[in-house]
Amino acid sequence: MSAITPGIDGPLAGLRIVDCSTVLAGPYCTMLLADLGADVVKVEPPDGDATRGWGPPWVGSAAEGTQTAAYFLAVNRNKRSLRLDLRSEAGKAVLRQLLERGDVLVENFRVGGLARLGFGDDDLSAINPGLVHLAITGYGSTGPDADRPGYDFVIQAVGGLMSITGEADAFGGRPTKVGVAISDVVSGLFGAVSVLAALLAREPGRGTRRSAGGQRIDVSLLESTLAVLVNQAQNAFVTGRAPGRRGNAHPNIVPYETFRTSNGEIAIGIGSERQWPRFCAALGLPDLAEDPRFATNGARVEHRDALIPILVARLAERSTARWLAALDAADVPCGPILDVLHAFESPAARTRGARIELEHPVLGRVDQVAPPFELSKTPASVRTPPPLLGEHSEEILAELGYDEPAVMNLHREGVV
Numbered sequence: 001m002s003a004i005t006p007g008i009d010g011p012l013a014g015l016r017i018v019d020c021s022t023v024l025a026g027p028y029c030t031m032l033l034a035d036l037g038a039d040v041v042k043v044e045p046p047d048g049d050a051t052r053g054w055g056p057p058w059v060g061s062a063a064e065g066t067q068t069a070a071y072f073l074a075v076n077r078n079k080r081s082l083r084l085d086l087r088s089e090a091g092k093a094v095l096r097q098l099l100e101r102g103d104v105l106v107e108n109f110r111v112g113g114l115a116r117l118g119f120g121d122d123d124l125s126a127i128n129p130g131l132v133h134l135a136i137t138g139y140g141s142t143g144p145d146a147d148r149p150g151y152d153f154v155i156q157a158v159g160g161l162m163s164i165t166g167e168a169d170a171f172g173g174r175p176t177k178v179g180v181a182i183s184d185v186v187s188g189l190f191g192a193v194s195v196l197a198a199l200l201a202r203e204p205g206r207g208t209r210r211s212a213g214g215q216r217i218d219v220s221l222l223e224s225t226l227a228v229l230v231n232q233a234q235n236a237f238v239t240g241r242a243p244g245r246r247g248n249a250h251p252n253i254v255p256y257e258t259f260r261t262s263n264g265e266i267a268i269g270i271g272s273e274r275q276w277p278r279f280c281a282a283l284g285l286p287d288l289a290e291d292p293r294f295a296t297n298g299a300r301v302e303h304r305d306a307l308i309p310i311l312v313a314r315l316a317e318r319s320t321a322r323w324l325a326a327l328d329a330a331d332v333p334c335g336p337i338l339d340v341l342h343a344f345e346s347p348a349a350r351t352r353g354a355r356i357e358l359e360h361p362v363l364g365r366v367d368q369v370a371p372p373f374e375l376s377k378t379p380a381s382v383r384t385p386p387p388l389l390g391e392h393s394e395e396i397l398a399e400l401g402y403d404e405p406a407v408m409n410l411h412r413e414g415v416v
Contacts, residue, residue, distance in 0.1 A: 166247070191219045
């Protein structure tokens with residue numbers, strides 16, 4: 001379906017986000033805020049966000065100068081691009097004026113990098129006391145690793161996530177990264193949640209008698225990754241043992257994993273004791289439900305090694321389609337393992353509008369993942385496609401009070 005929905009005011013309409021972040025965590029955060037209606041000014045370095053060149057795959061033509069990486073398109077819709085050289089005094093002056101008029105600053109400079117440009121915490125407070133400043137770093141702004149660069153792949157390794165992802169050692173498994181840059185993504189999510197909380201705290205009457213004013217938010221890829229370990233971390237704290245890899249099996253629920261059928265694989269998740277006897281009956285193995293080794297989830301976890309081979313043998317006897325039909329009829333949670341394109345073409349995804357279409361002024365039709373939330377009165381919307389580098393520079397400078405000669409001078413000096 002078409003995604004461009006002009007004239008719709010989201011819940012964050014009227015807020016301005018100054019986005020000095022690049023790559024994924026920060027841009028994902030600001031895209032979520034933009035989808036909710038905020039005006040996001042993407043301040044890009046002279047060469048642009050590095051992800052503009054992170055292809056293939058590409059959209060557009062290198063010969064015509066329109067070639068853009070799909071990676072960039074994924075997280076930069078609903079934003080206006082301002083190309084700005086922050087190494088110049090004139091560029092810093094432009095940023096200062098943006099911050100004076102802004103509500104939120106999002107950046108992912110190395111620790112101390114923004115301060116070296118003249119925008120330390122005290123400077124930002126002086127520029128705009130109400131500014132919410134989100135700093136996204138690899139390891140946090142303090143601590144022994146604060147100065148280290150943070151990359152999703154490395155953070156998945158040092159944050160424990162890679163150690164529990166992949167096939168078990170018994171099957172020759174090695175630590176494996178998640179299929180998307182999940183440390184970046186969850187950092188962006190936590191960043192967006194924190195920004196919204198800080199904006200609420202800035203308003204008087206929101207649980208306090210006085211406004212908290214602006215504040216700094218420190219989100220790191222490391223802490224975000226540690227946070228999403230949730231039950232695995234709690235298991236480790238309780239037992240004193242680090243969890244290992246189980247492939248697709250769940251550490252606390254059995255059966256809750258993938259199984260081979262006669263012609264493919266199927267995902268099955270028995271999440272309650274009510275589902276267990278229905279599952280056994282659907283498999284034609286009703287006696288399993290009465291076996292004391294498997295009568296409760298706790299017992300099934302304890303006797304996992306005895307139960308799983310029985311299920312593996314039975315599920316291998318029939319096709320994926322036959323088992324899906326039988327398990328659906330028994331109201332047992334299950335599903336086929338779909339690739340990415342088929343996942344977006346599933347009836348549920350199509351009905352929910354998970355894949356949207358927009359028209360780019362240079363690249364033509366671009367399909368994207370839709371905003372994953374629906375608000376009944378102030379909906380999220382996709383209003384504009386990902387911008388060209390510096391596409392809105394003149395427009396933004398005019399809003400800041402720069403007249404045409406001043407803008408032309410900034411162009412001549414290479415500031416914008």
